[in-house]
Amino acid sequence: MKQMLLGLMLLPIVSHAQLPSPDKVEAGSGPISIQPITHGSLVLTWNNVTIYIDPYGGGQLYNGIARPDLILITDIHGDHLNPETLSAIDVDHAAIVAPQAVVDQLAPNLKDKATVLANGSSISKSGIDIQAIPMYNIPDDKDARHSKGRGNGYVLTLGGKRIYISGDTEDIPEMRGLKNIDVAFVCMNLPYTMDINQAASAVLEFKPKIVYPYHYRGQGGLADVEGFKKLVNKGSKSIDVRLRNWYSGG
Template identity: 55%
Template structure:
């Protein structure tokens, strides 16, 4: 009986460990930045004692093995970005949340530590600087799922590295004009954001050192991120495309 109990306990621990997310490690002079690809557009970034959760989605279990957040960044009001169920499971009502005003209005008054950050604004959070970047669909008309000014992409500067998180956007001028981006997370799914061809063309315009396709599950399945990588590789020897699985079985 004791042997059975030990084996059962070992299997449970092994299952929990295997479910933990392996981070991408970005070396910096002062140590390392850890980036955890959680699910779809959701990630966590850790630098020293600071941990950021970005668009928490997938339930509390999706963050198994990741330290609790110092603060939370949200890009837009849609449920795969501003996910109330996940935020409540995490007991985020008293956590620091930074988001565009449209998100703040939906979270208030249940969530108490809210900071509004609009397109073009900056905020310093300890060792991390946050720039809010426009994200929107084209054309800019009444049919847009993501109108200009409602949501944010973000550029985070951490230990000298500039990390771009696109939010739900298309191939917009504000993305093309980005400069000195070390790491980029770029969306590509229809009909919500853009095609892989449009995403590749935008990436080639601003030439990040590393790009990760993310947010690539669309209405008809997954976008062809392998083809996205090929499009970048045939046109650029500067940008490295890194493919990781954003859709684990939780």
């Protein structure tokens, strides 16, 4: 069902020139560049390593961006595992990290590059520590759009900074229990993940230094990220809520 709806909501292809400008976060061995792409997709660059997270939206979005050294995929849905985008970008030198359900659906040439990472497991690639974090809906039952164990959120450690990518999740205990997160990317699109109240409540509990609302387009349109920012900063003025236009082409 989600795949069908996402097909109806696919963005027009946009050029790299229309993407928001990348942000910089200071880290050891040089700054981390954060490039929003679209929806739940972003590119991180650090110490000459380029990381694509859930590449989606068409190959043109990645024009002018260095080819990936590492690709992280969170889930099987088409806005995370997107064969069209994967086939349009240069993956020749990329390692892929993903949960088993994703690797099972990869094209044969990509399976050869993939490492399966299950919830709670860790691995190091290109000098970056990668920890797989659960992502799922509550209640975790047969009707859940995202069942526990199928997909991964991730915590990356690079240059001494810890970066959390939520993937598609509700405000689960595993997210609320995170510690020492420097940068968080937190989803908020109903009915697949959280509303802004759930997302703000979870963020106020695990207290990242910087948080980006992302993946905020749902059946009702775009979530009220300004409202999310107000909720977070009402509870803690020390959390830097960064709003970027993840849908600049749509």
